[in-house]
Amino acid sequence: MSKSASRARLADIIRARSFGRGEITLASGRKSDFYFNLKPTMLDPEGAALLAELTFEALREDNVDYIGGLEMGAVPLAGAIAQLSWLKNHPIAAFFVRKKPKEHGARLSVEGLSKTETLQGKRVVIVEDVTTTGGSAIKAAESVREAGGVIVLVLTMVDREEGATEAFAAAGLPFRSLYKASEFLKS
Structure with missing residues (x-):
């Protein structure tokens, strides 16, 4: 499937499984009359494959060591x-950032690394399913920076276009998205 066909197919899946209209309170606390819940798309076999494919292709030239973000x-x-x-012979390791470190065990905020791994000096992409104000991704980026990682990009699947671009610019974080909310709102 071509990149444009993959992108169109994924948009159809998001529209069918993860986009809706109706009053909702967002993670940012804002009210909205539309929402994206990408979990049904991310956990769908075809949706997961297309998200991975399009994201991997979007990062191909960024020389990334790790990818992860906020749980x-x-x-x-x-x-x-x-x-x-x-599978593409270009391994990018994954991790995730806890919203709050566990109060037992290793008490880590960054999870998924082995005892011998570190983010120190590594090129990291923060990934997010849906971005509104950027607060969640900025929190993840702060934890990664504290662990020594170098944030090369914040990449979201859907940008709600409600302030994240400006917030990331203010935080010195490059930002891209696979889709914009406006692409779904006009259909």
Whole structure:
């Protein structure tokens, strides 16, 4: 399937499985009359494969060592991308950032690394399913920076176009998205 065909097919899946209209309160606390819940798309076999494929292709030239983001939205994305990257002989390891470190065990905020791994000096992409204001991705980026990682990009699947671009610019974080909310709102 061509990139444009994959992108169109994924948009259809998102529209059918993950986009809706109706009053909702977003993670940012804002109210909205439309929503994206990408989990049904991320956990659908075809949706997961297409998200991984398009994300991997979007990152091909970025020389990325790790991909991850804040739990829960980043976990299925990072895992699918890591698996595909291995199959494509261009491995990108995955991790996730806890919203709050566990109060027992290793008490880590960045999870998924072995005892011998570190993000120190590694090129990292923060990935997110849906971005509104950018707060969740910025929180993940702060944890990665504290762990020594170098953030090369924040990549979201859907940008709601409600302030994230400006927030990431203010935080010095490059930002891209696979889709914009306006692409779904006009259909």
